[in-house]
Amino acid sequence: MDGMAIVLGGSVMKSASLFLPGIRKIISESCRFVSFEKIDLALASLGDAANLIGGQEYGITDSTRKEHGMPADLHVIEGGYLRDILNQPEALQRTFEALEEPTALQGLSKKLNQGKFQQIVLTGMGSSFHALHPLDLQLVNYGFTSIMVETSELIHYKNRFFDPKTLIVAVSQSGQSAEMVRLAEVNRKRSPVIAVTNTPGSALAEHATAVLFTQAGSESSVSCKTYVATLMALKWLGGILCQRDVKRSRRELKHAAPAVAAYLADWK
Numbered sequence: 001m002d003g004m005a006i007v008l009g010g011s012v013m014k015s016a017s018l019f020l021p022g023i024r025k026i027i028s029e030s031c032r033f034v035s036f037e038k039i040d041l042a043l044a045s046l047g048d049a050a051n052l053i054g055g056q057e058y059g060i061t062d063s064t065r066k067e068h069g070m071p072a073d074l075h076v077i078e079g080g081y082l083r084d085i086l087n088q089p090e091a092l093q094r095t096f097e098a099l100e101e102p103t104a105l106q107g108l109s110k111k112l113n114q115g116k117f118q119q120i121v122l123t124g125m126g127s128s129f130h131a132l133h134p135l136d137l138q139l140v141n142y143g144f145t146s147i148m149v150e151t152s153e154l155i156h157y158k159n160r161f162f163d164p165k166t167l168i169v170a171v172s173q174s175g176q177s178a179e180m181v182r183l184a185e186v187n188r189k190r191s192p193v194i195a196v197t198n199t200p201g202s203a204l205a206e207h208a209t210a211v212l213f214t215q216a217g218s219e220s221s222v223s224c225k226t227y228v229a230t231l232m233a234l235k236w237l238g239g240i241l242c243q244r245d246v247k248r249s250r251r252e253l254k255h256a257a258p259a260v261a262a263y264l265a266d267w268k
Contacts, residue, residue, distance in 0.1 A: 175202025
């Protein structure tokens with residue numbers, strides 16, 4: 001065997017001096033099949049980007065190695081997911097241009113501020129669920145009772161929330177996940193639902209009382225463009241529910257796409 005390298009990367013490298021001795025000990029005790037002298041335990045100077053480079057020997061540093069910089073040829077990390085990241089500004093701009101205040105949504109906001117709802121349940125799965133956190137903070141700060149519940153828990157263990165006194169905000173990229181289909185079945189129109197989805201005609205969109213559509217387009221992998229577009233739509237929704245001046249909300253959101261574009265411009 002000519003030897004091998006174990007490359008460590010990520011933000012934890014800032015504390016490398018604390019845990020590297022322990023890792024070296026584990027390797028020397030566990031890797032009986034190969035001499036430890038043949039194993040090079042190296043740190044990746046690319047930090048969080050090291051996992052994108054994979055097995056390439058770019059950017060690796062060690063006390064016995066010369067440090068390398070980022071390679072000029074970045075083909076190893078280019079692909080559908082990177083294109084989705086770089087297309088986030090366009091997704092945000094399209095979503096911004098499509099923002100509206102549907103009559104049904106205005107009616108729900110009016111009822112909410114008249115005290116017709118006891119609580120607001122914010123629900124989704126995965127990144128759709130986590131995107132609801134800023135809205136949750138905004139609603140609580142405004143004085144509403146807001147509860148975040150993953151949709152899987154809502155439909156199976158917390159279905160007492162399905163009643164006319166509960167306003168549900170449901171977020172789903174596809175609007176067609178098993179949890180959202182089940183939500184429509186369990187709810188049976190008892191609670192009014194505000195949907196935020198990227199997919200017109202989906203089960204969630206058809207079931208909802210009011211809908212805000214993101215304009216992220218298709219995704220090549222996990223949610224990327226949809227996530228940032230959802231954040232924008234939920235910020236817009238928060239302004240409507242909290243009876244904020246929609247013109248002010250629009251002025252603020254107008255800067256999102258250019259800001260993201262500027263951030264991504266120098267990605268290389």
